[in-house]
Amino acid sequence: MFLLDVRYDPKNSRITKWIKDGPDCRPVREVYYPRIYISGKPELLSLIASLPGVKGTCFEEKRTWMGDEPEKVISAAIELNSVYEIASMLEAKGCNLFNIDLDPVRQYLLEYSLFPAAKLKGDVLDDRQYALDYEIPDLVSLELAVVPAREKGIITMDEPIGKITLGEVIIEGRDESEVISELNLEVARADPDLILTGRGDSFELPYLHHRASLHGVELKLGREKDILPEGDGRSYFSYGRILYKPRGYLLAGRLHLDKSSFLFREGGLLGLIDLSRIIGIPMQELSRLSPGSAVTALQVNQALRDGVLVPWKRNLAEYWKTAEELLIADRGALVIEPKIGLHENAFEIDFASLFPNIMVKHNISPETVLCRCCPDSQKRVPFTHYNICQQHIGLIPRVLKPLIERRMVYKKRIADDPSRAPDKEQH
Numbered sequence: 001m002f003l004l005d006v007r008y009d010p011k012n013s014r015i016t017k018w019i020k021d022g023p024d025c026r027p028v029r030e031v032y033y034p035r036i037y038i039s040g041k042p043e044l045l046s047l048i049a050s051l052p053g054v055k056g057t058c059f060e061e062k063r064t065w066m067g068d069e070p071e072k073v074i075s076a077a078i079e080l081n082s083v084y085e086i087a088s089m090l091e092a093k094g095c096n097l098f099n100i101d102l103d104p105v106r107q108y109l110l111e112y113s114l115f116p117a118a119k120l121k122g123d124v125l126d127d128r129q130y131a132l133d134y135e136i137p138d139l140v141s142l143e144l145a146v147v148p149a150r151e152k153g154i155i156t157m158d159e160p161i162g163k164i165t166l167g168e169v170i171i172e173g174r175d176e177s178e179v180i181s182e183l184n185l186e187v188a189r190a191d192p193d194l195i196l197t198g199r200g201d202s203f204e205l206p207y208l209h210h211r212a213s214l215h216g217v218e219l220k221l222g223r224e225k226d227i228l229p230e231g232d233g234r235s236y237f238s239y240g241r242i243l244y245k246p247r248g249y250l251l252a253g254r255l256h257l258d259k260s261s262f263l264f265r266e267g268g269l270l271g272l273i274d275l276s277r278i279i280g281i282p283m284q285e286l287s288r289l290s291p292g293s294a295v296t297a298l299q300v301n302q303a304l305r306d307g308v309l310v311p312w313k314r315n316l317a318e319y320w321k322t323a324e325e326l327l328i329a330d331r332g333a334l335v336i337e338p339k340i341g342l343h344e345n346a347f348e349i350d351f352a353s354l355f356p357n358i359m360v361k362h363n364i365s366p367e368t369v370l371c372r373c374c375p376d377s378q379k380r381v382p383f384t385h386y387n388i389c390q391q392h393i394g395l396i397p398r399v400l401k402p403l404i405e406r407r408m409v410y411k412k413r414i415a416d417d418p419s420r421a422p423d424k425e426q427h
């Protein structure tokens with residue numbers, strides 16, 4: 001048995017675990033309240049306990065900053081829909097708030113030491129999160145493609161459906177509502193675990209849902225009612241380009257993977273399973289994240305496991321530097337202009353994961369540089385007065401080390417046997 005997916009419904013505070021058991025996939029549900037933490041005002045415990053939406057309170061020992069000693073904080077289990085209202089109210093009373101924006105699914109997985117695609121024996125985990133060799137669930141996947149009736153020019157949502165392809169099955173016909181009902185039936189009959197689309201978040205799924213709604217038919221691609229995204233997508237700026245990111249169309253009990261998403265395109269299904277296991281974010285959500293957000297999630301997980309809380313509205317200013325210090329400490333990379341002309345005997349030197357390796361080797365992390373426990377440390381940032389901790393290994397090196405090692409092992413296996421290289425076209 002494998003844990004295929006985990007979803008949270010804030011309306012009834014329920015976690016649904018989708019368990020893949022041989023050819024079947026079944027939901028297992030339980031009530032779960034995420035936790036928030038409040039520091040600074042221990043006398044407010046009984047007031048917080050009496051607030052509507054609060055399901056339980058207690059004191060816990062947690063660190064509010066990496067490297068600090070644990071302190072007594074209030075822990076409150078809370079209905080997700082009340083989190084922001086309660087947090088704002090307590091903030092106005094002078095409390096410091098933590099773990100406010102943490103997704104309940106991630107909290108649940110961390111709390112129960114579970115992870116996506118984990119192998120289970122009954123209710124018990126039969127797997128290790130960081131295992132290099134592990135069993136991959138046998139997943140049935142189908143490709144879904146849709147062609148509007150008119151293929152040329154600018155296609156809008158108003159164009160009726162021309163043809164739908166689901167795996168080997170082609171669905172077409174004059175009556176659009178029948179075509180959609182036929183698609184629902186075919187999906188239910190084939191019962192795939194994965195539905196792959198070319199660009200399902202920006203085209204296939206919003207288009208199909210729109211066409212279905214025009215006829216008052218319900219499109220059902222998941223094993224339960226489809227989850228429609230709320231709000232619009234968002235535009236963001238990355239490496240000099242403005243990109244648009246549509247909201248993800250996720251399915252219940254079945255995974256919708258859009259093949260145009262970066263992480264799926266780069267790693268294929270096996271890469272996504274591997275990442276999803278070690279990051280602890282279900283595959284549908286993970287495939288829609290940027291690599292930077294995925295790494296941040298790993299750091300947050302490690303901090304939470306260490307008993308460190310995540311501050312709400314983080315606003316961490318860097319320590320003040322003089323102009324000279326800034327010049328020395330913040331040089332970035334040194335790029336030397338090449339001499340123009342034809343060169344012989346040119347060499348290329350490629351450092352494997354240069355920055356992560358530097359951070360691991362020299363223990364570089366926000367709480368280890370200028371740590372308070374080792375002002376006379378032998379380890380120092382060259383040309384500056386910065387000391388680096390000699391007593392504790394920092395959060396960042398602890399997160400990066402297993403990743404670098406994992407990457408080296410997998411790369412070596414491919415070098416030893418090139419046939420093991422992932423074939424990105426084959427899912």
Ligand SMILES: [Zn+2]
Nearest residue numbers: 371373374389
């Ligand atoms: Zn130290």
